[in-house]
Amino acid sequence: MIPSSPLIEARGLSKKYGSFLALDRADFVVQPGRIVGLIGPNGAGKTTALRAVLGLTTYDGQLRVLGREPFAERAVLMQETSFIADVAVLPSWLRVQQAIDFVAGVHPRFRRERAVALLAKTDIGMRRRIGELSKGMKTMVHLALTMAIDARLLVLDEPTLGLDILARRGFYDALVNDYMDETRTIVITTHQVEEVENLLTDVLFIDKGHIVLDCSVEDIGTRYAAVEVADDRVAAARQERPFYERRALGKTILYFEGADREKLEDFGEVGAPSVSDLFVAKLSAERAA
């Protein structure tokens, strides 16, 4: 495979709000064709990082998105980047038909028939005003508009926050089945890590403005191990220097990074940690250190 240039490249990306450092020299790279989860607790800098990527805010450090400088070139960047930042941001006075007309009018890569087809699968009428729709329906309209744009990069910032489980499931199903292919790249932040972890190909953990982990999901299994250790073996297992441990159902689960798998198997059942478990382990360890 020919190595392709990264879609997003951030070097020393920083952003200050007053005296608060929302992003502190963050480095990260997003390669094309990936689905990257940007995961972090509240106030970790996720939204700030995405706003910088989308050209919605100024920043310090180096940032290139699709080879462009986002803040200076937002309008051009938006021809090949689309985003849904937050839930229900379509204006309430807009009619569904007008939304389609408007995007078709200003966006050269919007395919009207695709948006219409996607909306036809829902029971949202074209004459409806956004303000009359439920939160879930608003999100589906926004998603239909976004999915009808032939973009290389799609950024989703908490796109399903506050939606019920059916709407959330519908959102991700549509995204995976009708949108994602190898030409597209998605960056997504969400609180509900469990919901997206099966979709992701890469994870970026962020905490206090720093990137704590940048890893592909495949590599999690080889880089990290979670071992369920019975109480009498815990002391011995600790010799292998776990970076985090927690108690669960009468056993201790120890988390290792880059440890020898065969050795670990002596202590108990070895498995790859899930993204959410790894997130908790990594962040707790960072904060304890």
Place this chain on the structure above:
Amino acid sequence: MNDLIWLVRREFWENKAIWVMPACIGALLVVGSLFGKVEIAMLHASDQQSELAGVLFMVTIGGVFWVAMSIYSVWYMLDCLYADRKDRSVLFFKSMPVTDSATVVSKLFVGVVAIPLVYFCVADIAALLMAFVISVRAHLVFGNVLWSPGLWLQVQALWLYVLATGVLWYAPVVGWLLLVSAWAKRAVILQALLPPLAVMLAERLFLGTHVTAIVLRDRLLGGGYASFHHPIHWSLEKGEMTPGVWQLPDPVGFFSSADVWIGVLIGAACIAGAVQLRKRRTGT
């Protein structure tokens, strides 16, 4: 250009009041002319007196629309770069490949060109309908005046002149409103009024002078003074107008006035500032 057309269309979708309000005012005036008391005094007037009546009739209607338009336009320009930040729909509009300058220009265009022209057209329609109603009710005597095409065209030209010079004269006010609209995180009206009031007060307290107040007063009230010959001699007693409608405007004086162009420069600087704020602000 294509983007601008869609952006302007979008403003009309959002702000239905742009045409609903003048339409309501027009309807009220026409209904008023249907049932109101017709002033018969002019029936026996001389030609010159009735010409004056015709001018007054159209200037009055225009004046009503002018006042309503000014109030609405000020409100529109204060709200236009604030409303979508308040309801966060700015996050949708910013996901479109449209520059922030195009967005600001589209709102400026609606505020100083589209809204005045809509009011101008509605005022015309209302005046025509009213002239028709009044003529019929006054048994066609009065009608000659209100239907005079020459007079009609003169007043049209006059109002277009007022709109065009008004935009230039009020450029600093327009710029200030857009700047505040792009800046404010809440209470736009207060934030538009407080800084000039604070400067006036501070000047008075610390320097004991009134320069700011005078500058502001001259700017806010001096539009007609700058664009027309003055004093305007309308002698009602003599029943004649000196000078005639064509002689009223003073375009040479207006366009060669430093005050006008200084104002335009300040307005342009404010609008450039509004674009910069628009690029940076995505919330309230």
